[in-house]
Amino acid sequence: MIGREKRLSYAKDRRNDYGENDKSSRKNIRRNKRFPHRANRRREHQILHAGVEEVLYLKRPKRWRKYRDAPLGEIVQDRIERRMRMGIVPREVGDPRISRIQYVSVGRDPR
Known part of the structure; x- marks a missing residue:
């Protein structure tokens, strides 16, 4: 965690x-x-x-x-998902990384 x-x-x-x-x-x-x-x-x-x-x-x-910039959590998650789709990172490595990116909402809609 x-x-x-x-x-x-x-x-x-x-x-x-x-x-x-x-x-x-x-x-x-x-x-x-x-x-x-x-x-x-x-x-x-x-x-x-x-x-x-x-x-x-x-x-x-x-x-x-x-347009406002995107939260860092979304950017990191999208990069990991893209690497898994392209075969750069295996799914068994990428899925735990994505599950660790649980960011706290700060009271606003992220977009």
């Missing part, structure tokens, strides 16, 4: 599962917020000056949302 600190760490510590470098998120979040706002401002400008409201109002405004 693993200690309470380790279980809390699996629940509270988070890792980037979006597939990009976690350091690049500082720039990419700002960039991804900027593009939809710019496109929406341009669209509003076209509506005001061109009088083509019926065509442009049919399109929804663009938006972008951030």
Whole structure:
């Protein structure tokens, strides 16, 4: 049985599962917020000056949302399951490892 600190760490510590470098998120979040706002401002400008409201109002405004990182426990469990599927880790080794990753819920939905 693993200690309470380790279980809390699996629940509270988070890792980037979006597939990009976690350091690049500082720039990419700002960039991804900027593009939809710019496109929406341009669209509003076209509506005001061109009088083509019926065509442009049919399109929804663009938006972008951030997604939170996944708990460390989920990431570790997914990696072990993937290694078992690929045959890197035998099932008799992987199953006990997964059973040891019982992380404590911290009062929030993990996603």
